[in-house]
Amino acid sequence: MNTLISADNTWALWSILIGIAAMSIYLEQTYAWASKITGAIIGLVAAMLLANFNVIPTAAPTYDVVWGYVVPLAIPLLLFDANIKKIWRESGRVLIMFLLSSIGTIAGVLLSFMLLKNYIPDLYKMAAMMTGSYIGGGVNFAAMAESFGTGEEWISALTVADNLLMALYFFVLLAIPSIGFFMRKFKHPHIDAVAENANKEEGETLAAQYWGRKDISLKDISFAVAIAFVVVWISTALSSFLSGVIPKGNFVLNLFNGFLGNKYLLITTFTMLLATYAPGFINSIHGAQELGTFLIYIFLVVIGVPASIPVIISQAPLLLVFTGVIVLINMIVSFIFGKLFHFSLEEILLCSNANIGGPTTAAAMAIAKGWNKLIGPIVLAGIFGYVIGNYLGIFMGNLFQLM
Template identity: 45%
Template sequence: MPSLIKADNSWALWAIMVSIAAFSIWAEQKTKLGSKLSGCMVALLCMMALSNLGIVPTEAPAYDVVWGWVVPLAIPLLLFKADLVRILRETGPTLVAFVFGALGTSLGAIVAGLLVNIGSETWKMAGVFASTYIGGTLNYVAVSKALNVSSEIVSAGVAADNLNMTLYFLILFAIPGIALFRKLFKTPHIEEADREALKAADSGQEALSAAALYWGKHEISLLDISVSSALAFVVAALGNMIAGALGIGYLSILINTGLIVLIATMFPKQVGSLAGAQELGTFLMHIFFAVIGVA
């Protein structure tokens, strides 16, 4: 059955995608359900609902633009603070724990891939899940694109991931409330949230969610936005050119990642001080997750 909005109506589709991205960010910061689901999941579910209701098409040139342009721009923007020297210097014992966790995750992905066969793309999804549990959602996007995983599998993987992780997060959310853990481990972020909640209660204001606290208003200049955008475009262009020259165009996202990490490490003060880059990158990623919802 044809959708209400045709595939060639790019303006309408972009209006919907950007509006859903904005709504999902609002929902994560302003509603309890949204904060539990995460903005990315809200964006995915909203677009999925519109697709199932026959309002938006499952395939459209606008979606291809998101895959081909929005994602390659979002990744550099999110990695402006990825100074490896600082990370290695400040992490200390945490880095050792991270390495062991990454090894355990990799082994778990291998075992799961051997036990659960979902077809020819089993090994790809094993790698995708390993990468996302080691490095987060950004890795899910980059590795699925690098391995050329079908959009249907990517969408199903996101849904399965969120469904299974719900139980995991419920356990994690319960742990900070257990007195024994509060005594054994320092919890400065929880104490800060408690202080903010008390301040809000004393002043008669509504307590802010963790997302709202993290993404509070920051001073951002026109120069920051312009330089951040220019650098993201330059990195994406260079990554695409290098990948094309080497005959590995499908790995352009990974090359983009390597380039921006190198730049952020070589020029940590100049690049890391650009305000607004993370906000821009996060907003673009919400548009991407909206597109994932139509697959």
């Protein structure tokens, strides 16, 4: 389908992506209603509308650049304050909550498969894909599709359903902290800390207070960007080398290969080591969080682009139901376990987000809400999901194939 702006019009697409991100930030910091919705959701919805009204294409090389370069660079910039000693002391249970939330994904896949297996052909293949994706991320989605030989037409339809649902669920997760019921039933120390530390001024939103002007120099910008590029370069090269030399053949070796062969895990590890063992140097660099957050906003705009509503309606409406049931059960189970084991509302929301959307969207939510102490832990938990997602996806796919 032709769009007003073609997929090869690189400058126009970059202008739109960055323009939407900038406008979202402006609205969030200027208007109370936008601050409650968050700039992240505003940008995502704006991109979804442009794509569905055929202004911009749903696929383009520019979007691939965002996934391949913008996202990896954002991670080290966001983790400059991630002193691992402090993180473990303050938020060491996040990984446990993530695993509990993963049980919700597995339960959701099981229920959804049993409800729809007679209506969607070869549903076991898509059950494997969504198990991997809703515990890990897009890399697991692709790996499961290849492992089970899923047809391209189903992959395309499921991708669209997944993106639309993820966008809607992200909106729900961001809105929950403003709902009285959840605030009464769960503890919320990070929300309280943000509210307590904000020096409120007349007419100023929480986002504007948090992202106020800071002392920053040209040296800060150059050091922050240089460190981010070097960390991504070394991590990418090392992960590629290690994934090629570490043998596979059993669960332990495959797990070891999956960890050390994952560039995102290495990016996170190297940055956190710097923040932990060179805190004086890293803390002296100002502006890294602002740069990383802006890159994340660009990524969130791209997230909304593939959510083409007509494709879902015309090709596979049942796939939206299939994925919707999984997400709903994940949320319910996450809240039940979170309540039973006394996790905070912020930990529950971020871990459910990391399951469904991956570490990047979970980090984006933590940033949008100002829960900065949870950024490092939730990124690590989400990357752990990349590894276990493939094993669980293969297990569920083979199990369902026999049913």
